[in-house]
Amino acid sequence: MAKTVFYARVSTADQTLEHQRRQAELAGFKIDQEIADHGVSGISTKLAERPQGKRLFDILRPSDTLVVRWVDRLGRDYRDVSDSIRLFMRDGVVIKTVINAMVFDGATKDPIQQAVRDALIAFMAATAEAQAVATKEAQKAGIEDAKSDPRSYRGRKPSYDREAFDTVVTMLGTGAGASAIAKVTGLTRQAVLRIREDRIGAEKALAMWAL
Structure with missing residues (x-):
């Protein structure tokens, strides 16, 4: 069966x-x-x-x-x-x-x-690898910033966690709209748009907050 x-x-x-x-x-x-x-x-x-x-x-x-x-x-x-x-x-x-x-x-x-x-x-496998590379680079940037100045301003804690961020990036890569992504992740549409407009910055925020 x-x-x-x-x-x-x-x-x-x-x-x-x-x-x-x-x-x-x-x-x-x-x-x-x-x-x-x-x-x-x-x-x-x-x-x-x-x-x-x-x-x-x-x-x-x-x-x-x-x-x-x-x-x-x-x-x-x-x-x-x-x-x-x-x-x-x-x-x-x-x-x-x-x-x-x-x-x-x-x-x-x-x-x-x-x-x-x-x-x-081929497209989806390539996208998965590209996301991993971008994630690694952004995490590295956030960690280096934190090391260079432990008192550096981290900004507001992100409204998303690692899993929600990964889902947003994944769905953006497949052409999904912000409203559809917000519905799946539970984030606000504005949060999804912020990640879309500045993915490196969003990834960096996760690293700065050790999320």
Whole structure:
């Protein structure tokens, strides 16, 4: 019997498995099994090398569905993400994302649909890696500022946490509007627009507040 497996990667203290699962349930997914990795980097640790991520390759069977909040939960490395998705599809597994309701299904035989699907995989995997690089640089800038002057003014504490920020950036990368993003994240539309207009500054604020 086909099953739906939800996979979450919780990499920071303010990200929670419960929140990611609740997002999936609100999107209409009925989860049969839940697998999660905690405190694992999506950049340095491939999916197949994570304590729980590697279980996916053992338990998923043809016709099963793998649900993730977005492809960045599978990883932040372009090749690892795209290779993992294609491997699952070759095994008959359907991958679905909570954000933007993307579906990757290897069963399609239509060459145009295949081309569109493969282009989406490449785009989303590249976006996940680009976000990781930008995040790292902004965090570094915030940490350096704090080190240079421990008394430096940090400004107002951000109204968003790391998970909300990641969701905003992810949805902006897929073309979502500010109102739709605000509805998903619970942030105000103005907060979403501030992140959109100055992502580096928003990331820096998180680093300055150690969020």
